Amino acid sequence: MKISQADRLRNLALSIAAKSGGLNLSNVKGDQSSFAELSIGTVQSGERVLVVGAADGHIAFEAARQAGPTGSVTALENDVALLGQAQEQAGKFEGEQGYQNVRLVRTELSDFATDPGFVNEFLAERPVADLDAYLELQTKLEVQRRERPLLADDSFDVIILDAVINRLPLADGIKALNEAFRVLRRGGRLYVSALLADEAVTTDLPKLPNGLTVHHAPLETGILALLDGAGFYGMSMIWRAELPMNVVDGAELRTFVLEAYKGKQGVCLDQGHAVIYKGPWSQVSDDDDHVYVRGARTAVCAKTYDILMRAPYKGHFIGVPGYVSVPLEQAPLFDCNTPQLRDPQVTKGKRSVFDQPSPAASSCCPAPADTAAGGDCCDAGGCC
Structure with a gap:
């Protein structure tokens, strides 16, 4: 029986991994291009897009190109170096249609409500030097998140999460999905790029190709449960990398792209359909x-x-x-x-x-x- 090139490489990877404890087969360029094509390719003119985990800004600016001058893109990133790369990437798109509607924000990847501008203004006026100032900040933040969130409820047509699930501990990853559900409009769609494991990984997880730490790698079935728990429906695995990005103690870590939708909540009425x-x-x-x-x-x-x-x-x-x-x-x-x-x-x-x-x-x-x-x-x- 003829063995495919993919099977030969996989068998080689598993053989080496079994002896050395791990192997990196990273093909981030191919994975990222596939993710960009699948997520950005669906963006329509005039749509409002949120990109979380902005990487080097490529996905955000390409999405802006698709959305055009009547659409908009907001990109959230908490890593200073990656945000800097995104800002450098902006120069390549300057003057292009839709570019002016891109907004880059440094904030936590699991919190779409806290406004970093509000925090900076408060700390400039009153540095937190004692308990009273800290409690005052917490009180004001609660009001700000409730009344003037950074991102409002139901405010985006498309949300793209780029490796966010992997970069955050499980609890924060769940929070990020809940936040994505909150700000996605009814009928909107979510795209998730995630490194998933086919078996439980019992050793330390490898870093992502861009050097960022992987805190959590869900099982292939686990990611669907997380999306369902956040309230999404119609989840589909629309792409799977042919080769694993890493093999750790026999467990294969492979990039998947998933699609999900919002809108099944609400009362059910019978019109005879x-x-x-x-x-x-x-x-x-x-x-x-x-x-x-x-x-x-x-x-x-x-x-x-x-x-x-x-x-x-x-x-x-x-x-x-x-x-x-x-x-x-x-x-x-x-x-x-x-x-x-x-x-x-x-x-x-x-x-x-x-x-x-x-x-x-x-x-x-x-x-x-x-x-x-x-x-x-x-x-x-x-x-x-």
Whole structure:
């Protein structure tokens, strides 16, 4: 059987790594170019883009070129040297369309609310030399983060996290994802470049090719759980490096690019919609555990219907709206008692969505009093 070049290199890497304890097969140029192509390539004219982990600024300025003069790019970085490289990179784009809309900010990679300008102004006026000054600073920061955050809620169309998950300890990485979710608009998309491990790494993690320390390398399955925990949906691994960047004690550390979306949160209302999964799988399930059987007319709420009609699900489903749609402000809650299959009589308007069992009879959702505000599908008793 013929062995591919990739398999030969992998076998060689594992062989050497087993003897030496580790091997660096870094191909950062190829990894970065793939990440840039996949993330920047989706940016549309006029979109607002956030780049976290600005590296040398290449991704930020290329994104600005895509967004054009009506769009904008904000780049966050906490490493002084990398931020300096990004500022030098700015000269290469000076005068180009969209360049003037790039904003470089030095701040923590896991905190998009604290305004470094506010902190600098406060410390210039009152250096923190005692406990009282420290407590005053903390109080003012709480007000600033709440009332005048550095980045406002729902303010970006696209967010690009470049190795942020690796550069931060796990707790801070989770915070960064939560912050990304906060500032991403509903319907917006997230792109993540991350060094992932195929097995648990029990020894010290290697540095990134640019010399930055790797604090955390999630397992390939672990990154998806982190994105799900932050509230994202539609997560996809859209690129995987052919070769590992590092092999440490037999564990391969390889660059992945992931895509995720925001927008599944909110109450579920029944307007009589249905979708038909085209295939080729016999059935699939989404991030809210809805099951779609190939060829079956599956009942969905209005929110889920809208989600399935756009990326990343667009093209996989046939939309079946009702002939006469109930106005959203009058639509009943989409309850767990709604039959999984939509009766064609409902689609054709011969049977009303109001004929479904009362939401109060449902046992699959918590009572409204026990439902956390802003939950996915059980807000006010409505399930999807």
